[in-house]
Amino acid sequence: MSLTNEAGHKTNGTPTSKPLSTGQQILNKGAQMLQSFKPINQMTQHACTFALYNHDMSRQIETHHFITRLNQDFLQSAVYDTDDTNGRLIGIEYIVSDAIFETLPPEEQKLWHSHAYEIKSGLWVHPRMPEMIAMPELKNLAKTYGKFWCTWQTDRGDKVPLGMPSLMMPPQSEGAGVVKPEVVRKRDEEYKVSKEDSMKSRIEIPEPEWINPTADYWRQHNKCFEVDVESTEINVRTEYS
Amino acid sequence: MDPVHASIHPEVPGEKTKIGTSLVDTAAAAIQSFGPTKQIHQHLCAFHFYADDMTRQVEAHHYCGHLNDEMRQCLIYDSPNADARLIGLEYIVTEELFLTLPDTEKPLWHSHEYEVKSGVLFLPGVPGPVERKDLEKVAKTYGKTIHFWQVDRGDELPLGLPQVMMALTRDGQLYPSLAKDVESRYGVSFEKERENRAYIQGPVHGIHPKANAAGVGLQTVLREIDCKPSGPEPVHRIFV
Numbered sequence: 001m002s003l004t005n006e007a008g009h010k011t012n013g014t015p016t017s018k019p020l021s022t023g024q025q026i027l028n029k030g031a032q033m034l035q036s037f038k039p040i041n042q043m044t045q046h047a048c049t050f051a052l053y054n055h056d057m058s059r060q061i062e063t064h065h066f067i068t069r070l071n072q073d074f075l076q077s078a079v080y081d082t083d084d085t086n087g088r089l090i091g092i093e094y095i096v097s098d099a100i101f102e103t104l105p106p107e108e109q110k111l112w113h114s115h116a117y118e119i120k121s122g123l124w125v126h127p128r129m130p131e132m133i134a135m136p137e138l139k140n141l142a143k144t145y146g147k148f149w150c151t152w153q154t155d156r157g158d159k160v161p162l163g164m165p166s167l168m169m170p171p172q173s174e175g176a177g178v179v180k181p182e183v184v185r186k187r188d189e190e191y192k193v194s195k196e197d198s199m200k201s202r203i204e205i206p207e208p209e210w211i212n213p214t215a216d217y218w219r220q221h222n223k224c225f226e227v228d229v230e231s232t233e234i235n236v237r238t239e240y241s
Numbered sequence: 242m243d244p245v246h247a248s249i250h251p252e253v254p255g256e257k258t259k260i261g262t263s264l265v266d267t268a269a270a271a272i273q274s275f276g277p278t279k280q281i282h283q284h285l286c287a288f289h290f291y292a293d294d295m296t297r298q299v300e301a302h303h304y305c306g307h308l309n310d311e312m313r314q315c316l317i318y319d320s321p322n323a324d325a326r327l328i329g330l331e332y333i334v335t336e337e338l339f340l341t342l343p344d345t346e347k348p349l350w351h352s353h354e355y356e357v358k359s360g361v362l363f364l365p366g367v368p369g370p371v372e373r374k375d376l377e378k379v380a381k382t383y384g385k386t387i388h389f390w391q392v393d394r395g396d397e398l399p400l401g402l403p404q405v406m407m408a409l410t411r412d413g414q415l416y417p418s419l420a421k422d423v424e425s426r427y428g429v430s431f432e433k434e435r436e437n438r439a440y441i442q443g444p445v446h447g448i449h450p451k452a453n454a455a456g457v458g459l460q461t462v463l464r465e466i467d468c469k470p471s472g473p474e475p476v477h478r479i480f481v
Contacts, residue, residue, distance in 0.1 A: 032282040057468065071256060085280050147399065229461050
């Protein structure tokens with residue numbers, strides 16, 4: 001059974017023009033049968049949570065992460081705006097353990113965020129998966145750090161991805177990081193989950209003893225980040241140009 | 242003589258996945274649904290270079306799904322193997338849709354005509370005649386590619402800023418050693434495909450002069466800005 005609110009998502013910003021033609025569907029089917037999709041088949045988890053644009057934290061979106069584990073300390077995820085088949089690919093998030101995070105230079109660490117609050121508060125859920133089964137993974141995740149770039153601002157109605165990627169932040173307990181209750185309520189109703197119940201069931205998950213203060217940069221420094229693009233000289237293969 | 246240009250795959254640091262963790266992954270994979278990724282129906286191999294450095298060229302494995310006839314969205318990996326690193330993404334739009342983009346946006350997009358006609362872009366495992374049916378369409382499209390993980394410089398982890406990537410636009414740009422490496426691994430011949438694809442046409446209106454960064458280099462910069470909204474909600478006062 002699909003619990004997705006289709007009407008709510010499919011109309012908002014999706015390029016409406018032409019549905020996929022029959023010819024293209026046949027081509028796609030053919031390619032699909034002949035080709036292999038090993039990296040895609042390695043996606044083993046679907047997580048739903050929320051993200052805030054670092055350059056404007058009042059813009060808060062629901063995100064769907066399709067996650068692949070490369071090893072115990074490293075996850076990579078494709079992020080979509082819904083989990084239905086029309087979901088738009090809006091970005092990529094990388095997740096590393098605290099051990100890996102501590103090896104990064106500070107200039108790099110400031111682009112990353114902590115996950116403890118998002119997990120402990122019940123915002124991050126694995127749709128359709130019993131909380132009991134997810135618990136060991138939630139314990140792992142509470143100590144991790146993430147780096148999330150959003151490439152398609154579907155929340156502002158962009159029909160096509162425009163501009164440079166935005167650095168995203170998870171909700172936090174205070175200030176500009178507080179996620180709007182209505183954003184959470186909408187998700188909870190769609191997936192028949194409850195942030196409050198999840199929070200209670202996760203009381204046992206230990207708070208990390210140390211969250212590196214260079215992560216979640218905005219909290220300590222009250223400064224946010226924006227990526228811009230500038231024109232420059234291009235290094236070419238001079239022997240051919 | 243070229244230095245050796247070949248695809249490298251740095252080892253990602255970390256411990257081997259623990260059994261408990263892999264059990265959770267197995268359970269999740271069985272119980273959960275993977276809606277949007279089920280739409281991925283095509284594996285496309287090509288090369289990207291950094292928008293400010295054509296000498297850094299990356300073998301890119303695109304796994305694409307159609308959102309509709311006008312747009313595809315692709316995940317980009319550094320290899321077609323199970324342990325592949327997710328290094329970026331690409332959006333592909335028709336010429337028609339590209340032309341509706343604001344002029345400030347167009348330079349971030351690249352044309353696909355040369356990649357298709359030169360034979361370097363291919364669908365591993367798909368026979369030529371079937372492949373060409375789709376490439377007839379791809380040749381007219383524009384793509385926007387962002388990489389987040391610079392595996393070509395040996396990064397074991399995704400470090401630094403997102404990078405705008407561009408595609409080949411003429412002969413002599415691609416390193417022959419990189420080309421040969423890919424041709425031998427996939428049993429394809431770019432030269433032969435170039436002949437087979439000679440009839441394929443690019444964008445109807447020609448390649449837009451603003452595409453491919455209008456011929457200049459592009460680099461990303463990080464700006465530190467004031468956060469907004471700043472602090473607690475402002476108190477609204479009514480002045481009469």
